[in-house]
Amino acid sequence: MTDFDPVPHPLPDPLVDLIAQRFRVLSEPMRIKLLDRLRDGDASVTELQEALGASQQNVSKHLGVLLSAAMVSRTKHGTSVRYAIADPGVFTLCEHVCGGLRRQLSELDAVLATEVTA
Amino acid sequence: MTDFDPVPHPLPDPLVDLIAQRFRVLSEPMRIKLLDRLRDGDASVTELQEALGASQQNVSKHLGVLLSAAMVSRTKHGTSVRYAIADPGVFTLCEHVCGGLRRQLSELDAVLATEVTA
DNA sequence: GCGTAGCACAACCAAACAGTTGTGCAATGG
DNA sequence: CCATTGCACAACTGTTTGGTTGTGCTACGC
Structure with missing residues (x-):
């Protein structure tokens, strides 16, 4: 089920x-x-x-x-x-979206960091 | 991370x-x-x-x-x-949505079943 | 160079949509 | 009863947006 x-x-x-x-x-x-x-x-x-x-x-x-x-x-x-x-599932969706947003921010940070280092 | x-x-x-x-x-x-x-x-x-x-x-x-x-x-x-x-995360999102859709269909089926039984 | 293929940008049109205003309707309290 | 409260529906408006058309630009083949 x-x-x-x-x-x-x-x-x-x-x-x-x-x-x-x-x-x-x-x-x-x-x-x-x-x-x-x-x-x-x-x-x-x-x-x-x-x-x-x-x-x-x-x-x-x-x-x-x-x-x-x-x-x-x-x-x-x-x-x-x-x-x-x-449908409590909507909160799961929101959490996944938030996770995705954080991932993108992390990647952006990483890029900026290498940018500075370079 | x-x-x-x-x-x-x-x-x-x-x-x-x-x-x-x-x-x-x-x-x-x-x-x-x-x-x-x-x-x-x-x-x-x-x-x-x-x-x-x-x-x-x-x-x-x-x-x-x-x-x-x-x-x-x-x-x-x-x-x-x-x-x-x-961002492969989008597929996770889609799967969750699909899961939600199936849940709703299941519930609808259940309601219809009890409707018929009653 | 020159024509062509592959792609993006800008302007336009029509449809969808969010928000407001106004109103109808059911249930409660006096 | 009657006024009030709580909510939903309908009409209207401005904005957004999906799709088309037209065009410019870049890289390749000849």
Whole structure:
């Protein structure tokens, strides 16, 4: 259940589109911030709005995108609505990206170092 | 060198922007296809163009984006230019995305199954 | 040199998208 | 009931961006 077949290669077109679409969902700073905030636990739209300092409509809109991608879950709770992380895998992705960024910085440092040494 | 500090939380704004920017680079099907093709080894613009069935200018443009993100490397080789994967980490990312997609499909199947059983 | 092949750059167009404004709607408290 | 709170939907706007077209530039073969 947790181990999968290797990813096909070359990637079939429909899969390519799905992958790109997934990345696109994560390509907005506000959505990253929302996910990062939800890492502390579920929250209402109002709470997220205050945490990010954005308009209520904008927050709702981005939450809608995340919900469509099934990255968050939506639960009506009285007069309020609580959003929560539905796919913790997104954090793994972010960590890998951060790792990649650090790698690039390290390489840049190395290049600059040799540059100076030379 | 290969193990890093944990990712800070909450994510500082500049880092959020970097992460989102990185994801944005990967949010285009054509760029995913280019990376997938380069997985077989380095290639010239013309080769990539023929492999993807796209225009030369468009391929060059997307390669430029990938190059700016340091995901590919560019090497002049005679009258031709060879592009190659510079950051193999992108494939890890793609695999994680694929894994997430499969998880979602599995869950969907499970839901449908209980739906039928009920 | 001269024509050609390989590639990148700039200008343009159309589509997608983020953000705001305005509004509708459901649930709660008085 | 009625006003208020919490949220989502729709329309609009400015910006971004993917793709095309046109062009310049560099390296090679003749």
